[in-house]
Amino acid sequence: MSAEESIKQELENKFPFFKDAVVIKRPRRIFADIPQERFLDVFNYLVRDMQFAHLCTITGMDETETFGVIYHLSRDGVVVFSLRVHISHDNPRIKSVTGYFLEADAYERELEDLLGIKVEGLAPGQRYPLPDNWPKDDHPLRKDWKLKSEEDHA
Amino acid sequence: MHNSQDVKVPFGPQHPALKEPESFLVTLRGEKITASSVKIGYNHRGIEKACEERTYIQDLYLIERICGICSHSHATAFAQAVEEIAGLEVPKRALYIRSLIGELERVHSHLLWLGVAGHEIGFDTLLMYTWRDREVVMDILSLLTGNRVNYGMNTIGGVRRDITPAQAKEVLKAVDILEERTKYYIKIATQETTIIDRLSGVGVLSKKDAISLGAVGPTARASGVARDVRKDDPYAAYGELDFKVITANTCDVYGRTVVRVQELMESYKMIRQILKDMPEGPITVRAPRKIPAGEAASRYEAPRGEDFHYVRSNGTEKPDRVKVRAPTLANVQAVSKMLEDRYLADMPIVIAAIDPCFSCTDRSIVIKNSGAKNSKTVPWEVLHVQSIEWYKERRGIDFSALNKKYAKAFKI
Numbered sequence: 001m002s003a004e005e006s007i008k009q010e011l012e013n014k015f016p017f018f019k020d021a022v023v024i025k026r027p028r029r030i031f032a033d034i035p036q037e038r039f040l041d042v043f044n045y046l047v048r049d050m051q052f053a054h055l056c057t058i059t060g061m062d063e064t065e066t067f068g069v070i071y072h073l074s075r076d077g078v079v080v081f082s083l084r085v086h087i088s089h090d091n092p093r094i095k096s097v098t099g100y101f102l103e104a105d106a107y108e109r110e111l112e113d114l115l116g117i118k119v120e121g122l123a124p125g126q127r128y129p130l131p132d133n134w135p136k137d138d139h140p141l142r143k144d145w146k147l148k149s150e151e152d153h154a
Numbered sequence: 155m156h157n158s159q160d161v162k163v164p165f166g167p168q169h170p171a172l173k174e175p176e177s178f179l180v181t182l183r184g185e186k187i188t189a190s191s192v193k194i195g196y197n198h199r200g201i202e203k204a205c206e207e208r209t210y211i212q213d214l215y216l217i218e219r220i221c222g223i224c225s226h227s228h229a230t231a232f233a234q235a236v237e238e239i240a241g242l243e244v245p246k247r248a249l250y251i252r253s254l255i256g257e258l259e260r261v262h263s264h265l266l267w268l269g270v271a272g273h274e275i276g277f278d279t280l281l282m283y284t285w286r287d288r289e290v291v292m293d294i295l296s297l298l299t300g301n302r303v304n305y306g307m308n309t310i311g312g313v314r315r316d317i318t319p320a321q322a323k324e325v326l327k328a329v330d331i332l333e334e335r336t337k338y339y340i341k342i343a344t345q346e347t348t349i350i351d352r353l354s355g356v357g358v359l360s361k362k363d364a365i366s367l368g369a370v371g372p373t374a375r376a377s378g379v380a381r382d383v384r385k386d387d388p389y390a391a392y393g394e395l396d397f398k399v400i401t402a403n404t405c406d407v408y409g410r411t412v413v414r415v416q417e418l419m420e421s422y423k424m425i426r427q428i429l430k431d432m433p434e435g436p437i438t439v440r441a442p443r444k445i446p447a448g449e450a451a452s453r454y455e456a457p458r459g460e461d462f463h464y465v466r467s468n469g470t471e472k473p474d475r476v477k478v479r480a481p482t483l484a485n486v487q488a489v490s491k492m493l494e495d496r497y498l499a500d501m502p503i504v505i506a507a508i509d510p511c512f513s514c515t516d517r518s519i520v521i522k523n524s525g526a527k528n529s530k531t532v533p534w535e536v537l538h539v540q541s542i543e544w545y546k547e548r549r550g551i552d553f554s555a556l557n558k559k560y561a562k563a564f565k566i
Contacts, residue, residue: 054365054381056479059477061477072464080387082464131195140203141202
């Protein structure tokens with residue numbers, strides 16, 4: 001059994017609801033969608049018990065009906081496990097993972113700035129990556145975002 | 155407890171010690187840094203959003219312009235992701251050419267870094283030497299791709315230019331010269347007491363911290379973390395190349411220097427192997443204009459470390475989402491750790507030691523005749539000679555003895 005298959009097997013044994021959700025796209029690339037309420041359990045298990053100890057990055061995206069947030073985790077720099085949660089578009093909130101990975105700080109601030117996803121538990125700090133005078137409720141990576149004139153931003 | 159002796163000093167976003175806009179707020183007690191925070195984002199250009207509104211081919215050129223130094227890294231990472239979604243089988247020769255340009259890019263980037271590091275510790279002779287040698291690899295990149303930076307070598311499905319036998323010969327000649335000079339830098343880095351004493355024990359990042367803070371590239375490898383995407387998650391031709399992952403256990407700026415100069419030697423070895431083993435055949439496969447719906451995560455070992463791209467397509471000719479995480483963002487947390495409880499005077503070299511990525515300006519090969527009075531067209535070779543003469547006359551910098559020595563050694 002390949003390393004990828006044994007990862008899939010172990011997760012399915014531990015979390016029966018996860019059956020069929022784990023997809024091996026190609027060697028060293030695994031994707032899985034997960035309901036938001038089970039996210040932290042699985043994330044914790046991947047990081048603490050299965051040694052997915054490197055967070056490559058967090059990708060956020062506007063899926064119109066929902067927001068998708070993907071945590072790209074890697075084990076020994078080899079296998080990349082992309083764990084995705086879909087969250088409500090009206091009240092987008094996720095829990096911070098800075099308790100696991102300090103470097104998630106920048107990635108989570110990107111989610112707040114560019115998509116307007118509220119990250120609960122993120123320590124107060126400077127915004128990233130938009131300028132300080134950018135309007136707080138203007139999130140350019142949302143699909144309905146339109147370029148505004150200079151005066152609107154003045 | 156508030157200590158009245160603590161002084162907060164802001165650096166940047168514009169500051170002579172920094173090579174790109176970023177700002178640091180350091181708290182000092184005497185000469186020692188007790189706390190520091192970094193703010194970046196001044197270079198945010200909205201490229202991810204812009205990618206959603208352009209076609210895949212347009213995006214490739216836009217992505218290449220994320221960085222002036224690792225332009226090939228970003229373009230390759232993006233092309234790989236799109237090719238994976240579209241299920242394209244990229245010809246082997248194209249994969250070898252991608253690795254070739256990737257290693258030449260690493261050579262120019264590491265030589266550039268070595269010069270900057272020398273400059274930051276007041277060793278400007280090293281800067282002059284390494285940047286002079288860097289011209290050798292810049293000329294080779296220009297010969298192979300037509301450009302000194304932003305090579306435009308990649309396309310979706312392969313590469314745009316082939317390597318001719320005559321070009322391969324030039325590359326080998328240049329690699330011989332560069333290898334000889336790199337051996338000299340290794341000697342300097344391992345024997346010159348000024349360098350060893352200045353860099354040892356500076357900017358310490360323990361192996362445990364390197365892992366827990368998610369450090370990547372030479373920054374992680376100098377802390378004993380043997381992590382390299384080329385080895386761990388092979389792409390392009392790296393699965394078939396023979397090379398070592400260089401690490402150091404000193405966990406300081408000295409280790410980061412040794413790792414980079416030794417990585418240069420590995421790059422030369424790989425370049426020779428690529429040119430020897432490069433299979434014949436086509437260099438590109440036809441890619442569809444519309445990419446079927448799907449997603450892919452692509453990684454690339456850029457000179458500064460793991461470069462991560464995520465692409466999601468929706469069946470149209472434009473991507474739904476393009477996410478880029480450049481290596482510097484992964485290393486930025488580690489910098490605060492490295493500065494903790496260290497002297498203020500170490501700050502420039504500690505920051506420089508993660509090799510933060512800054513834009514490198516392009517240069518014109520031929521100055522265009524504007525038609526104005528007294529204007530003339532100066533070919534590149536003449537400009538080259540003029541610049542050497544200018545420095546010889548006005549600054550007393552004279553390389554002619556060294557040039558003669560190398561000319562004799564390599565018969566150029």
